[in-house]
Amino acid sequence: GAGVSQSPSNKVTEKGKDVELRCDPISGHTALYWYRQSLGQGLEFLIYFQGNSAPDKSGLPSDRFSAERTGGSVSTLTIQRTQQEDSAVYLCASSPGVAGGNEQFFGPGTRLTVL
């Protein structure tokens, strides 16, 4: 079946611009996660959604970052007023639920470059 998809695969933007990154999780998966992978910081958790519960935003690095998940499916990560340190690969993952042993299935990522 279809896996997690993300778009765009690459995004180049100028400092100060806003960007939106999209994630389509596996159908039926109730949990959705965003991570950031960068050279200096490795893989970092950003935010997760579970069903209709309030998202866990504890990993967002600043208030320039926000995310929403519409209809319990597609999610959009928005970065406002991008900075060069935002350059990274943004990975989305989904899971059938939030039981700790559930595998998270990852998308291919969006590579963001801020000039």
Added chain:
Amino acid sequence: AQSVTQLGSHVSVSEGALVLLRCNYSSSVPPYLFWYVQYPNQGLQLLLKYTTGATLVKGINGFEAEFKKSETSFHLTKPSAHMSDAAEYFCAGCSSGSARQLTFGSGTQLTVLP
């Protein structure tokens, strides 16, 4: 708080040799542990996971890992390396508490020499 440490950012082995990638965790509660592999320009793929039960876990592509509580370790092994195993490997942990996000180690780049 959960933390995961991978010893060795780069490991090189000869084709056919044993692969050993090290992972240690720190946690006040038994964690759930995972090994993921990432090939260039691709997302992460699960190799294996430990939740409860048997401490020796077998995964895909001939990999296995052993959960050792006394050593707080979850090292990944494969008896005989193949060229196609060259990739970056990440150990990750998830506590059994309310938090469900994965905490990743810094990754180990595996090179397989002909």
